[in-house]
Amino acid sequence: MKPMDEVLLVIDVQNDFMPGGALAVPLGDEVVPAINALAGKFAQVVLTQDWHPAGHVSFANNHAGRQPFETVALPYGEQVLWPTHCVQETPGAALHAGLHIPHAQAVVRKGYHGDVDSYSAFLEADRKTPTGLAGYLRDKGVRRVHCVGLATDFCVAWSALDAKAAGFDVCVIEHACRAIDLNGSLANAWASLSAAGVSRE
Numbered sequence: 001m002k003p004m005d006e007v008l009l010v011i012d013v014q015n016d017f018m019p020g021g022a023l024a025v026p027l028g029d030e031v032v033p034a035i036n037a038l039a040g041k042f043a044q045v046v047l048t049q050d051w052h053p054a055g056h057v058s059f060a061n062n063h064a065g066r067q068p069f070e071t072v073a074l075p076y077g078e079q080v081l082w083p084t085h086c087v088q089e090t091p092g093a094a095l096h097a098g099l100h101i102p103h104a105q106a107v108v109r110k111g112y113h114g115d116v117d118s119y120s121a122f123l124e125a126d127r128k129t130p131t132g133l134a135g136y137l138r139d140k141g142v143r144r145v146h147c148v149g150l151a152t153d154f155c156v157a158w159s160a161l162d163a164k165a166a167g168f169d170v171c172v173i174e175h176a177c178r179a180i181d182l183n184g185s186l187a188n189a190w191a192s193l194s195a196a197g198v199s200r201e
């Protein structure tokens with residue numbers, strides 16, 4: 001029997017994060033077959049989708065004179081400025097067509113408030129606004145969250161840390177993730193995950 005108290009959380013497997021996409025994650029497409037294979041082992045699978053309005057505060061384009069991958073200070077803290085990506089209802093925001101998880105039961109969109117980013121599937125970058133995923137998973141009897149997808153050092157790491165903080169047992173399945181690795185972000189992410197008690201599998 002597949003355990004009912006575990007979920008596979010599939011993070012941001014979207015066209016814009018694939019090679020050739022607007023915010024390409026190197027080798028990002030390699031997670032697709034890995035995740036398809038893993039999904040069959042889980043009774044419960046939840047997907048996330050980065051889902052920004054065109055005027056989103058995380059886009060370098062919306063800050064005069066600023067370039068992608070610079071950082072700016074926002075009211076909630078430091079924000080990396082990204083190339084415009086995952087704009088609502090665009091093909092780049094769509095889930096990768098090769099993802100085959102018919103039994104995936106929910107898609108959680110995040111980053112849809114114009115003035116706040118949300119790397120995490122649980123809590124927006126203001127660190128106050130919940131997405132509702134923690135309550136959803138608790139209602140479904142989930143105790144352990146297995147994180148996979150893109151990118152290891154941003155949305156996967158933040159989601160895993162917040163899942164842990166919300167009281168779940170959490171692991172990150174490394175072979176089913178790929179990273180952006182911006183200024184040491186990947187090593188920092190693994191260090192934070194380890195310090196928080198998130199296991200690396």
Ligand code: VGL
Pocket residue numbers: 011012017050082119150151152153154155156
């Ligand atoms: C992500 C940067 C901006 C991610 C999303 O999915 O890791 N990274 N938006």
Ligand code: ZN
Pocket residue numbers: 050051052058085086111
């Ligand atoms: Zn984003």
